[in-house]
Amino acid sequence: MSSSPIEFKNPVLKWVEYRLPVFSFIDSSVGGSYPAPRNLNYWWNFGSLAGIILAVMVATGIVLAMHYTAHVDYAFDSVERIMRDVNYGWLIRYIHMNGGSMFFICVYIHMFRGMYYGSYKEPRELLWIIGVFILLAMMATAFLGYVLPWGQMSFWGATVITSMFSAIPYVGDALVTLLWGGFSVDNPTLNRFYSLHYLLPFVLFGLVFVHLWALHVHRSNNPLGVEAREPEDFIPFHPYYTIKDLFGMGVLLIFFLGFVFYAPNFFGEPDNYIEANPMVTPAHIVPEWYFLPFYAILRAFTADFFMYWPVAWLMSAKLAGVLAMFAATLILVLLPWLDTSKVRSNKFRPINKQFFWIFVADCLLLGYIGAKPAEGNFIIIGQIATFYYFFHLVVLVPLIGILERPKPIPESISTAVIKSAE
């Protein structure tokens, strides 16, 4: 649909538009001149929701930074001061704390949406890959931010995660010293983590910008996975999806603020209200919930895990675990090529649809195991779930694409949608 750019009557708008075409840019990006498939469902809300949360995180973060002190002797107390003495400090901090969790909820749903409807397929591979890097940058940001309040989980989480790099042969220990700026997680570490925690959200902004740029080239995929071509396949983004996104925002805010006001520490760990003590490790170190599946994969790699055997001659189980954990995210970059099926939407893929849900269940199971102590059956279940995670992506996805017989695919969005409406 090639709508002609809008004409501005207001002389000020006209004057600006002539010199910097910012209004037509907005109009063609999220306005009436941006054509969107007419059949997008609510799963398509989560991208804009994630963007809204990013803005909320930056706004609350900048204010928190005005009261926070990045020094091992003051950090914990400065956060307590934010909670008790700073006007609305408790509100701003609880929004920032729970905002991290909301961000990951939205982005994980956003990603599973992409998997279910095959949004990563040609020609949106790069859009998907940029998304994987957005996830990595978010994880780094959240990890760095969690260290700042300098509680016990902050400190020991930072110790465990940075120590993973010591698994790298030859340079590992020097690299960890470089990361720490000392011989343990200490004041230099806290300072640089603060600097980077302030920086990364802006890198995220940049990544989101190219993500949306790529999106606007081939536009949104849709629940049918059939490319929108005819004018009848589209509706203008504004007002149809602006209003739908705003409605979604209202629902999200009810959910989000429900936690902020009624269960602000639901996602948190009580141990993080104990000031960091480098001489005492808490009995159970658990990362934030959004890292649990990856933590489970890290811990699955013990000397007797069969996935470790093929590489046992080459590296320690510790290094294998660290590599597997990073691979679990990075392998998603290859998904557009691992999936051999030309059919995008799982609506028309009866077999793949079932395995998709098994995969979702496997990810949840990994999350559950990540929260449990590494002992007894939890180890075995974690190892099986880890194996299945990779088995699904590397073996099942390519095989199903070849073997499965997809259901008949509608000619176009408009025929399918209008027929079902009649």
Place this chain on the structure above:
Amino acid sequence: MVSSADAALSTSDSDEKSRRDFLLVATSTIGGLGMALAAWPLIHSMNPAKDTLALSTTEVDLSPIEKGQSITVVWQGKPVFVRHRTADEIEQARSVSNDDLADPESDEDRVQKAEWLIMVGVCTHLGCIPLGQKSSEPKGEFGGWFCPCHGSHYDTSGRIRKGPAPKNLAVPGYVFLDDTTVKIG
């Protein structure tokens, strides 16, 4: 007079190309090297600063530590375990054959005086502090230390015997200044 432009025109096309290529490659190489060198001060500034390095020794008075007791001292921000071992523990540590060790090292190589075991109390897996310093804490299946984070067991010489940790607990450099004082670092 032949201007330089004319001279350039008169040289053959391919010759001209290779000279330009050379200049391009040479300039970008030197430029790239310059950039890499300029990055080094930025990276090195993240390494431990001089004041951090200056805090690198700790002196410990051993006289109050009874046989069978341990103390934890801080060295470079890390806990260091100092254990006054019993004859039993020494015997246990020395009776192990290298074949049973994941990171083979004899007990003799890990101590200067058999009754004093001094090592960095940081699990070689992912950096937690193993339990076993206090008599009330679990000591693991080999009577030494146990790391609760992911279940690593260390023996009475601080060697890794079971679990995900790849190496023995590290032995720092130290010297006995006299019979009851030791300087770590």
